[in-house]
Amino acid sequence: MIRYIVKRILLMIPVLIGVSFIVFTIISLTPGDPGTIILGTDAPLEEIEALNEELGYYDPLPVKYGRWLLSAVTGDFGESYRTGKPVFDEIFARFPNTLKLATIAIILSIIIGVPIGIISAVKQYSPLDYAGTVTALFFASVPQFWLGLMSLLIFAVELKVLPSTGNATWKHYILPTLAMALPCAAKNLRLTRSTMLEVIRTDYVRTARAKGVSRKSIIWKHELPNALMPIITNIGINFGTLLGGTVVIESVFGMQGVGTLTMTSIRQKDIPQVVASIVFLALIYSVMMLIVDIAYAYIDPRVKSKYVKGASR
Amino acid sequence: MKAVTKKKNGKNSEIWRRFKKNKTAMVGLAILAVFLVLIIFADLIADYEEVALGQHLDNTLQPPGNGHIFGTDEYGRDIFARVIHGGRYSLLLGIGTTAVSIIIASIIGALTAYYGGWIDSVVMRILDMVMGIPLLLLAICISSALGGGLRNLAIAISISLVPQFTRVIRSVVLNISGVDYIEAAKAYGTSDWKIIVSQIIPNAMGPIIVQATMSVANVILSATALSYLGLGMQPPTPEWGSMLSDGKEFMRYSPYVVLFPGLAIVLSALSLNLVGDGLRDALDPKLKD
Numbered sequence: 001m002i003r004y005i006v007k008r009i010l011l012m013i014p015v016l017i018g019v020s021f022i023v024f025t026i027i028s029l030t031p032g033d034p035g036t037i038i039l040g041t042d043a044p045l046e047e048i049e050a051l052n053e054e055l056g057y058y059d060p061l062p063v064k065y066g067r068w069l070l071s072a073v074t075g076d077f078g079e080s081y082r083t084g085k086p087v088f089d090e091i092f093a094r095f096p097n098t099l100k101l102a103t104i105a106i107i108l109s110i111i112i113g114v115p116i117g118i119i120s121a122v123k124q125y126s127p128l129d130y131a132g133t134v135t136a137l138f139f140a141s142v143p144q145f146w147l148g149l150m151s152l153l154i155f156a157v158e159l160k161v162l163p164s165t166g167n168a169t170w171k172h173y174i175l176p177t178l179a180m181a182l183p184c185a186a187k188n189l190r191l192t193r194s195t196m197l198e199v200i201r202t203d204y205v206r207t208a209r210a211k212g213v214s215r216k217s218i219i220w221k222h223e224l225p226n227a228l229m230p231i232i233t234n235i236g237i238n239f240g241t242l243l244g245g246t247v248v249i250e251s252v253f254g255m256q257g258v259g260t261l262t263m264t265s266i267r268q269k270d271i272p273q274v275v276a277s278i279v280f281l282a283l284i285y286s287v288m289m290l291i292v293d294i295a296y297a298y299i300d301p302r303v304k305s306k307y308v309k310g311a312s313r
Numbered sequence: 314m315k316a317v318t319k320k321k322n323g324k325n326s327e328i329w330r331r332f333k334k335n336k337t338a339m340v341g342l343a344i345l346a347v348f349l350v351l352i353i354f355a356d357l358i359a360d361y362e363e364v365a366l367g368q369h370l371d372n373t374l375q376p377p378g379n380g381h382i383f384g385t386d387e388y389g390r391d392i393f394a395r396v397i398h399g400g401r402y403s404l405l406l407g408i409g410t411t412a413v414s415i416i417i418a419s420i421i422g423a424l425t426a427y428y429g430g431w432i433d434s435v436v437m438r439i440l441d442m443v444m445g446i447p448l449l450l451l452a453i454c455i456s457s458a459l460g461g462g463l464r465n466l467a468i469a470i471s472i473s474l475v476p477q478f479t480r481v482i483r484s485v486v487l488n489i490s491g492v493d494y495i496e497a498a499k500a501y502g503t504s505d506w507k508i509i510v511s512q513i514i515p516n517a518m519g520p521i522i523v524q525a526t527m528s529v530a531n532v533i534l535s536a537t538a539l540s541y542l543g544l545g546m547q548p549p550t551p552e553w554g555s556m557l558s559d560g561k562e563f564m565r566y567s568p569y570v571v572l573f574p575g576l577a578i579v580l581s582a583l584s585l586n587l588v589g590d591g592l593r594d595a596l597d598p599k600l601k602d
Contacts, residue, residue, distance in 0.1 A: 018442030029458040137337075137590075141582035143534045145541050146557060146575040149564065157565050244449030248538050262450075263542060266457040278454055282446045 004297055012286050017069070019282045024065050024275055032269045033057050038081050068275075077279075078272035080265075087276040091258055095280075097167050098257035101176055101249065102242045108181035109188055109238065114231060117192025121200065122219060132189060139186035144245050148179035148252040165254035176253045180245050184238050191234055195227040202226075229300060236292035240285045331595040338591020344584035352400040359394035366390065366549055374567045384569040386560060388549075392570065395551035396577045402463065402552045403581065406536045407529035410467050414474035415482075415525055421475070422482030423509055423517075427490060437483075440476040448473045449535055456544045466545045470532055481524055485517040519596040526589035530582040537578050553578050 034055050035048035056064060068078065077087050113136075120132040139147075155175060156164035163172050199205060200223060208218050247259035254260075258277055265273035332338055351358065369389030377384040383392035425433040443451070455469035489495060490513065498508050539545035540554030548555055553574045560570030 014438070015442050015445050018439070019445040022442060023446065023454060026454045026458050031460075137583065137586060138579070141530060141534075141586050142579050143537055143575070143582075145538055146571075146578060149557065149561065149571050150575065153564055153568055153571070240447040241449070244447035244453075247449065247453060248542060251542060262453070266453070266544075274454075274457070278446065278450055281450060285447055286445055 001297070005294055008290055008293055012290060016279075016283060016286060019286075020069065020072070020275075020279045021065060023278050023282070024068060025061065027271055027275050027278075028061060028064065030269060030271065034081055034271065037269050037271075077276040080273045081270045082265075082268055082273070087273045088280075090261055090273065091277060091280055094257050094261050097255055098243075098246050098250070098259060099284075100173065101180065101246050101255070101257065102239065104173060104177040105180035105184065105242050105245075106235065106239055108177060109184035109242075110235065112181065113185035113188025114192050117189040118196055118219075118224070118227075120189065120193045121196030124197065129193075133193065136186040136189040139182045140190065142183055144179050144183055145248045145252050147182060148176060148249055151175045151179055152252070167253075167255045167257075172253070172255070176249050176255065179252075180242055180249050184242060187238065188231065188234070192227065192231055195230050196223060199223045199227045225299070229296070232292060232296055232299070236289045239288040239292075243281050243285055328592075328595045332591050335591045335594060337587050338594075341584040341587025341591065344580055345588060348400060348404070348581055348584065351397045352404060355394075355397045355401060358397060359391060361398055366551070374563060374570070376567070377569055383573040384567070386556070386570050387563055390551075392556075392573050395556060396553070396573055399551040399553045399556060399574065400577060400581065402546060402550070403533050403536060403578070404529075406463070406467055406470065407532040407585075410470040410474060410532050411525050411528045413467075414471045414478050414528075415521065417471075418475050418478030418482050419514070419521075422479040423486050423513060425479075426483040426486035427505065427509060427513070436479075440479055443476045444480075448477075449538065452535060452539060453542070453544060456539055461543075461545060461547045463546060466536060466539060469539070470536060473535075474528065474532070478521075478524065478528075482517065482521060485520050486513055489513055489516050523589055523593045523596065526585055526592060530585035530589070533578060533582050533585075 033048070033052050034057055035051040036043070038051060039048055052058060056067065059067075071078070079085060080087050080090065083090070116132050116136075120129040123129055152164055152175060155162045162174055163169070166172055205218060205222050208222050213222075246257055247262055249255075250257040250259035251263055258281060262274060262277040262281075264270075265277060355361070367390065369385070372385055372389040373387055375381055375385040375389075381391050381393065383396060386392055386395070421436060425436045446454070452469045452473045455472055456465055459465035459468060495508060495512055498512055536545055537552070537554030537557070540552050541558045543555075543558065546552035546555050548559060556574040557571050560567075560574070564571045
């Protein structure tokens with residue numbers, strides 16, 4: 001098993017280098033030179049030129065990227081144009097908030113979506129199934145930020161039961177996490193229901209039923225473990241969607257997170273900060289995908305048997 | 314040749330027959346049809362320059378009623394007119410970007426899957442890298458570098474969509490390439506290109522159409538999110554996302570400024586998802602017996 005984990009971690013390195021190259025290249029296309037951004041448009045032209053020269057702005061892109069990558073490997077991701085501090089200071093200060101948002105949302109989306117999906121599939125065409133699938137269809141079509149705005153309007157402005165913006169107390173997290181989790185829970189529900197329905201119709205389930213295995217035992221021992229595979233894979237992808245979603249949700253709720261940091265840096269053309277923030281979020285996403293893959297390998301005997309001697313069901 | 318076309322029509326009418334039986338899918342199709350009619354005839358219903366952009370500062374933030382069925386916004390513009398004109402951008406973006414990315418992804422996906430080997434590995438590794446960036450973040454990246462506006466928004470979204478479509482198309486093509494009729498065509502000496510065009514593409518269409526319908530819904534959601542963040546369409550263009558970000562300040566006393574554009578997003582995405590679900594069930598009756 002260790003061999004599998006090491007292999008997956010090693011595979012992550014080229015992907016992350018590729019990701020950083022893509023992000024670096026795209027962000028470098030942003031118009032504006034660092035000299036003007038740091039010194040302001042009123043600064044004398046010679047000073048701007050001198051600073052641009054010093055920062056290596058006129059070097060070709062591969063040189064710039066190479067320099068960035070070399071210092072990134074040593075842990076130096078550059079300084080913010082606006083504050084002059086290392087970019088990771090700000091990211092680390094804000095990351096706990098973003099991580100809390102995304103983690104609570106992913107957990108909520110699983111505990112809401114998966115059980116209802118299972119019940120929907122087991123009791124197909126029952127009123128409960130209809131209620132579940134219709135609600136899920138609605139939430140799968142709602143943009144997170146609008147759900148956030150509407151929940152603000154109802155619970156913070158009209159009913160005044162929850163605080164509106166900021167991230168001071170745990171109460172501030174209720175609306176944003178729900179606004180992120182519900183559309184995601186809806187997708188989980190739909191996926192769980194359809195994979196369960198597929199599994200229910202397989203031969204081995206039919207065999208188990210013919211053998212007279214109890215309904216409960218079929219669901220827990222035969223259907224669920226098999227249906228779980230695509231659901232687990234999807235959780236990793238959902239986490240990525242949620243990380244992207246934090247950018248929007250944090251700005252709706254005025255929260256101090258990596259998402260709002262990215263947006264302010266984009267507005268201020270603070271290039272090193274933008275690159276670092278997005279590469280950082282992508283790194284977190286790959287780590288999450290790695291965890292999901294490892295979990296998958298533990299559960300799926302087909303993958304496990306490749307790496308563990310004598311492993312079988 | 315005649316027999317083949319006839320059979321194809323038979324297959325399509327069978328799909329349509331199954332689709333018609335699906336009530337929720339038909340509801341989705343009806344909502345979508347209403348949207349399309351409103352959007353196509355938007356100019357006849359409300360003049361763009363006059364009603365959707367013209368400011369009436371003596372008539373701001375009026376609640377629904379009084380000649381404005383959705384009310385008016387902070388500049389006294391009719392919200393209904395802005396919603397139907399805004400639908401043009403959203404649906405145009407949704408359909409346009411999906412179509413463009415499917416074409417690009419089909420070329421990449423079909424070629425890599427069909428030829429395999431090192432081309433396949435290299436392309437797939439590159440796509441893995443692009444997919445290592447969450448979709449919305451990638452779109453944010455690209456549109457912040459390119460700047461706002463319809464064209465740049467379309468470029469940003471299309472680039473973000475290509476990798477996932479390529480994966481779907483590649484796996485569909487891989488599934489098909491192994492089957493007997495392709496082997497038969499190969500053995501018969503048919504050229505690769507002809508096999509791709511006349512055998513693989515028609516057989517891969519089903520799953521791709523379903524994906525495409527759902528993708529239009531997702532593009533509407535992401536494009537409005539980008540505009541909400543100020544990276545997509547710029548004011549005063551009536552786009553649903555930017556209407557929401559403009560209206561946010563006024564929602565406390567005039568909730569209708571954020572209610573109707575949001576409902577338009579939800580209903581359009583919902584109708585597309587319903588149609589997508591219906592198509593999937595109609596194309597693959599195994600799932601629904």
